[in-house]
Amino acid sequence: MSLFKLAVLISGSGSNLQAVIDAIENGRIKNAKIALVISTRQEAFGLERAKKNGISNMVIDRDNTPELLKALDSYNIDGVVLAGYLAVLPPEVVNKYIGKIINIHPALLPMFGGKGFYGIRVHEAVLACGVKYSGATVHIVDCGIDTGAPLVRGVVPVLAEDTAEDLQKRVLNIEHDVLVYAVKAMVENRIEEMAANPAVITFDKDKEGVLKFIEELSNQG
Numbered sequence: 439m440s441l442f443k444l445a446v447l448i449s450g451s452g453s454n455l456q457a458v459i460d461a462i463e464n465g466r467i468k469n470a471k472i473a474l475v476i477s478t479r480q481e482a483f484g485l486e487r488a489k490k491n492g493i494s495n496m497v498i499d500r501d502n503t504p505e506l507l508k509a510l511d512s513y514n515i516d517g518v519v520l521a522g523y524l525a526v527l528p529p530e531v532v533n534k535y536i537g538k539i540i541n542i543h544p545a546l547l548p549m550f551g552g553k554g555f556y557g558i559r560v561h562e563a564v565l566a567c568g569v570k571y572s573g574a575t576v577h578i579v580d581c582g583i584d585t586g587a588p589l590v591r592g593v594v595p596v597l598a599e600d601t602a603e604d605l606q607k608r609v610l611n612i613e614h615d616v617l618v619y620a621v622k623a624m625v626e627n628r629i630e631e632m633a634a635n636p637a638v639i640t641f642d643k644d645k646e647g648v649l650k651f652i653e654e655l656s657n658q659g
């Protein structure tokens with residue numbers, strides 16, 4: 439059986455990339471390899487992680503669509519993972535790989551998504567809003583910004599004393615579980631099934647409270 443070839447697109451530290459590398463290494467994700475890591479930035483630490491693990495890697499400017507298409511094509515990529523990729527994929531790429539691109543967003547979509555919601559700003563907005571829970575969402579990428587069908591959400595509590603940085607750390611921690619869960623589903627061709635019934639991951643004691651919160655949130659979408 440041939441391995442499912444993933445491209446992971448990054449712009450920063452690559453801790454989510456590392457979670458996928460580790461999951462393939464320890465057998466949690468089977469029959470897959472990361473064939474290519476693409477970064478928008480030369481300084482991204484994620485590139486070092488790729489090199490250390492012998493993964494082909496390159497820097498492609500966020501506006502260079504022909505180069506991106508060429509790279510995905512020449513590595514025969516089966517699925518694309520946006521893992522801290524600070525750019526919006528152009529329609530040419532989205533349409534070519536429709537249903538085969540997933541993104542991780544550091545909030546519970548459809549809340550706190552869309553233009554301008556990236557990095558620490560997301561967590562500042564969550565704190566300003568005073569919600570009880572935040573988390574991360576992996577969703578299918580369509581031509582909008584953070585608008586594709588959610589596949590899995592990881593939920594963490596928002597604590598009264600949280601700074602945006604505290605919340606960011608707590609969310610990033612659960613992102614790694616959420617992303618591995620979704621990548622595994624992509625490799626196993628279960629994306630559509632998950633989109634019909636998005637999963638919830640939480641380590642919170644109040645499971646019922648979390649599920650109720652997510653149900654209300656999903657009804658908004």
Ligand code: GRF
Pocket residue numbers: 448449450451452453454455484521522523542543544557610613
């Ligand atoms: C994550 O919070 C991701 O959701 C966001 O950018 C961050 C990237 O972290 N879009 P890392 O590069 O995977 O460590």
